[in-house]
Amino acid sequence: MFMVEKALVGSRRYWLWVGGLLAVIGLSFIAYLYQLSHGLGVTGMSRNVSWGLYIGQFTFMVGVAASAVMVVLPYYLHNHKEFARMTVLGEFLAVSSVTMCMLFVFVDMGRPMRVFNVFLYPQFHSVMFWDMLSLSGYLLINAAITLVSLHAEQSDLHPPRWIKPIILLSIPWAISIHTVTAFLYAGLPGRMSWRTPIMAPRFLASAFAAGPALLILLCLLLRKLTGYDVGKKAIQGLSVIVTYAMAINVFFILMQLFTAMYSNVPGLTEEFQDLYLGTEAHTSLLPWGRISLLLMVVALILLLIPKVRHNERTLAAACVLVFSSLWIDKGVCMVVCGFITSPLGTITRYVPTLPEMTITLGVWAVGAIMVTVFYKIALSVEIAREAPAAAAYEFAERSAAAGHAEILSSPGATGGSHA
Amino acid sequence: MKFTRREFVELSGACLVALSGRKVLAVFTGAKESEAASTGEATSTKKRLGMLIDTKKCLRAQNCTKCIEACDQAHNIPVFQNPAHQIKWIWEEPFDDLFSPAETQYLEKDRKDVLTPVLCNQCDEPPCVRVCPTGATWKREADGIVMMDWHRCIGCRYCMAACPYGSRSFNWVDPRTGLKTLNPDFPTRTQGVVEKCTFCAERLDKGQLPACVEACPEKAMVFGDLNDPQSEIRQLLASSYALRRRPELGTGPNVYYLI
Numbered sequence: 001m002f003m004v005e006k007a008l009v010g011s012r013r014y015w016l017w018v019g020g021l022l023a024v025i026g027l028s029f030i031a032y033l034y035q036l037s038h039g040l041g042v043t044g045m046s047r048n049v050s051w052g053l054y055i056g057q058f059t060f061m062v063g064v065a066a067s068a069v070m071v072v073l074p075y076y077l078h079n080h081k082e083f084a085r086m087t088v089l090g091e092f093l094a095v096s097s098v099t100m101c102m103l104f105v106f107v108d109m110g111r112p113m114r115v116f117n118v119f120l121y122p123q124f125h126s127v128m129f130w131d132m133l134s135l136s137g138y139l140l141i142n143a144a145i146t147l148v149s150l151h152a153e154q155s156d157l158h159p160p161r162w163i164k165p166i167i168l169l170s171i172p173w174a175i176s177i178h179t180v181t182a183f184l185y186a187g188l189p190g191r192m193s194w195r196t197p198i199m200a201p202r203f204l205a206s207a208f209a210a211g212p213a214l215l216i217l218l219c220l221l222l223r224k225l226t227g228y229d230v231g232k233k234a235i236q237g238l239s240v241i242v243t244y245a246m247a248i249n250v251f252f253i254l255m256q257l258f259t260a261m262y263s264n265v266p267g268l269t270e271e272f273q274d275l276y277l278g279t280e281a282h283t284s285l286l287p288w289g290r291i292s293l294l295l296m297v298v299a300l301i302l303l304l305i306p307k308v309r310h311n312e313r314t315l316a317a318a319c320v321l322v323f324s325s326l327w328i329d330k331g332v333c334m335v336v337c338g339f340i341t342s343p344l345g346t347i348t349r350y351v352p353t354l355p356e357m358t359i360t361l362g363v364w365a366v367g368a369i370m371v372t373v374f375y376k377i378a379l380s381v382e383i384a385r386e387a388p389a390a391a392a393y394e395f396a397e398r399s400a401a402a403g404h405a406e407i408l409s410s411p412g413a414t415g416g417s418h419a
Numbered sequence: 420m421k422f423t424r425r426e427f428v429e430l431s432g433a434c435l436v437a438l439s440g441r442k443v444l445a446v447f448t449g450a451k452e453s454e455a456a457s458t459g460e461a462t463s464t465k466k467r468l469g470m471l472i473d474t475k476k477c478l479r480a481q482n483c484t485k486c487i488e489a490c491d492q493a494h495n496i497p498v499f500q501n502p503a504h505q506i507k508w509i510w511e512e513p514f515d516d517l518f519s520p521a522e523t524q525y526l527e528k529d530r531k532d533v534l535t536p537v538l539c540n541q542c543d544e545p546p547c548v549r550v551c552p553t554g555a556t557w558k559r560e561a562d563g564i565v566m567m568d569w570h571r572c573i574g575c576r577y578c579m580a581a582c583p584y585g586s587r588s589f590n591w592v593d594p595r596t597g598l599k600t601l602n603p604d605f606p607t608r609t610q611g612v613v614e615k616c617t618f619c620a621e622r623l624d625k626g627q628l629p630a631c632v633e634a635c636p637e638k639a640m641v642f643g644d645l646n647d648p649q650s651e652i653r654q655l656l657a658s659s660y661a662l663r664r665r666p667e668l669g670t671g672p673n674v675y676y677l678i
Contacts, residue, residue: 038592039590039591039592039593039610039611040574040589040591040611041503041504041591041592045503045591046502046503046504046591047502047503047504047505047507047585047588047589047591048503048585050576050579050580050589051576051580105575108575108576109573109574109575109611110572110573110574110575110576110589110590110610110611110612110613111572111573111574111609111611111612112573112574114553114571114572114573114574115573117552117553117555117571117573118552118553118573120553121553121554121571123551123552123553123554125549126549126550126551126552126577127550128550128552128575128577129552132552184577185580187550188546188550188580188581188583189546189581189583189668189669189670190546190581190582190583190584190665190668191580191583338580339580342585343582343583343584343585343665344512344516344517344537344584344585345516346516348503
């Protein structure tokens with residue numbers, strides 16, 4: 001079922017990697033059981049900083065999930081053929097990231113057994129209800145698309161026609177998941193650093209930089225490990241998207257910085273003092289904010305140089321910088337920044353605890369294992385599809401030499417022709 | 420007829436979706452009906468309960484924490500030394516931190532640091548209610564109290580992010596471990612839910628005043644219906660200057676401070 005059997009064969013290296021991930025998941029599951037019995041008090045969160053690493057990671061991963069649209073849109077709307085081999089990888093990455101998002105929300109809940117209350121007592125005025133709805137919808141849409149297209153590819157057929165509208169629906173839906181996630185924050189009256197209309201645009205810009213950067217890295221890794229090549233053109237195309245998105249993201253930050261610093265309104269400047277400028281009182285976020293900003297600027301400069309972008313080694317380095325800078329920005333700083341000064345002016349330190357970090361790592365491991373298994377299946381299908389054609393061709397050559405030319409008309413030989 | 424495993428799985432999936440769709444539909448239509456019913460009855464006797472805290476009277480007894488003790492006792496509030504895990508329904512903060520610091524710039528240090536009681540403002544437009552994904556916190560139409568259902572709360576803490584007053588507490592650990600005495604007339608809470616002051620809804624329903632108001636020896640707290648022009652609280656507000664915390668946010672707080 002669902003071609004899972006294809007993930008059950010692999011090299012020693014494959015099994016070592018999967019085994020390692022399973023070990024991390026097992027360990028973090030123990031940490032989660034500990035948190036479940038002792039309460040969220042085992043984390044670094046507190047009365048004042050009531051959301052932390054989990055919700056930060058959730059927000060970041062929503063962006064990675066949404067960024068699949070950056071391969072889907074050029075491929076399906078602009079007929080950008082170079083992305084053909086990458087599209088399914090992007091969609092699988094989306095499925096894995098949405099699953100991670102849901103896990104991050106789940107591990108953050110005080111009463112996880114009551115999670116279905118969200119659907120039993122739906123509150124249309126709550127952004128969280130809409131966020132849950134849009135995330136689960138996005139998961140279903142992408143799961144359907146990947147499954148159907150892979151199945152079609154495996155049986156060497158064109159995907160059924162009904163999947164096309166669903167693929168087109170996935171494009172605005174991807175934008176919606178990150179917009180609604182931004183609304184979670186931007187709609188709160190009391191948190192000045194979040195209450196800005198630029199929240200959603202900035203979220204999207206940073207997502208469209210971080211997600212495709214990760215996809216480039218995964219594609220390069222895939223080529224190195226398996227020889228499966230999405231094509232240099234695809235990677236170059238994606239690198240241009242990363243560059244534009246990163247430039248827009250930095251531009252948005254500068255917009256916010258100007259508005260805050262020039263108007264000099266305390267509620268607005270506070271965020272940037274916490275993150276970049278520093279005051280005597282606020283220090284815990286400062287190194288993170290500064291490193292993130294520095295990495296963003298370095299990454300952008302690197303990406304803007306065509307030579308750096310064209311060389312895949314330096315491109316990979318730039319992508320690592322893009323991904324890590326935005327991970328710090330969104331996954332660590334953004335959420336904590338809204339809480340660090342409490343409504344009553346108290347400044348509270350937040351440092352994630354060991355159980356909290358173990359659980360976070362475990363969710364990442366779940367994502368990694370999903371990507372591994374999905375890519376393994378996708379590659380097996382691709383390779384199997386190309387292999388019979390190649391084998392048949394080889395055989396035909398030899399047979400032809402031996403006078404058995406009729407092998408050319410066998411069904412296997414027509415396999416690779418309609419890509 | 421041949422019925423493959425794949426077809427079976429697909430058909431069962433479709434049936435499940437159809438069934439859940441019916442359920443969702445029922446919830447949606449049901450929700451609308453109950454909403455209409457509650458607004459219909461609310462027009463008749465609508466109160467707006469509020470509180471006035473006279474900071475001058477409170478200043479006279481700076482070491483007094485009777486209101487807090489009474490509340491903690493009445494509501495089984497646990498005691499935790501770790502400030503991260505503390506549960507607070509009513510507590511004290513320096514006056515300076517409650518309101519915009521610009522207005523107290525040249526105030527004497529003693530006066531700036533006057534400890535002032537803070538509690539849930541029972542807002543007219545509560546952001547916590549707006550964001551709650553399960554309806555575990557809601558505004559009681561009859562008197563405007565922002566209520567809390569500890570059996571429905573999923574512990575997502577979105578309400579804590581939404582509250583601009585820091586009036587909500589989360590049970591980071593099992594609250595029963597922090598209880599020294601137990602009031603059997605009020606429920607204890609479980610680990611993993613959010614709680615806050617409810618103006619002693621359980622006492623009001625029995626015709627009593629909130630525990631803090633009753634306990635205040637200085638009579639610094641006045642409680643009443645803001646919709647009733649004859650009430651004591653309205654008389655006091657008519658004749659003196661009062662402040663509310665962060666009214667510019669549009670939440671419509673119902674706790675006033677006389678200065």
